[in-house]
Amino acid sequence: MKKNMGTADRAIRIVIAIIVVTLYFTSVITGTTGIVLMALAAIFLITGFISFCPLYTPFGLNTCSRKK
Structure with a gap:
């Protein structure tokens, strides 16, 4: 996997x-909203830490x- 996320994107x-x-x-x-948002938060954390x-x-x- 080639990194495709910058520092600002990762931090956000x-x-x-x-x-x-x-x-x-x-x-x-x-409720359901909380569970969906927690799943999204997990995805954000994983992608933020691996920069991809x-x-x-x-x-x-x-x-x-x-x-350059």
């Missing part, structure tokens, strides 16, 4: 995931800074 995903997890465990988000988003590949997106 991780922060969003932490916010969703916090809201879930403080019972602000509950599979959905970027078919669209040719790459948020990594290009070094």
Whole structure:
């Protein structure tokens, strides 16, 4: 897997995931919505830590800074 996520993209995903997890465990988000958002938060954490988003590949997106 070739990295396709930049630092800002990774940080945003991780922060969003932490916010969703916090809201879930403080019972602000509950039920089916909570479960769906927790699954999305898990995906955000995984993709944030490995710097690769599979959905970027078919669209040719790459948020990594290009070094010359």
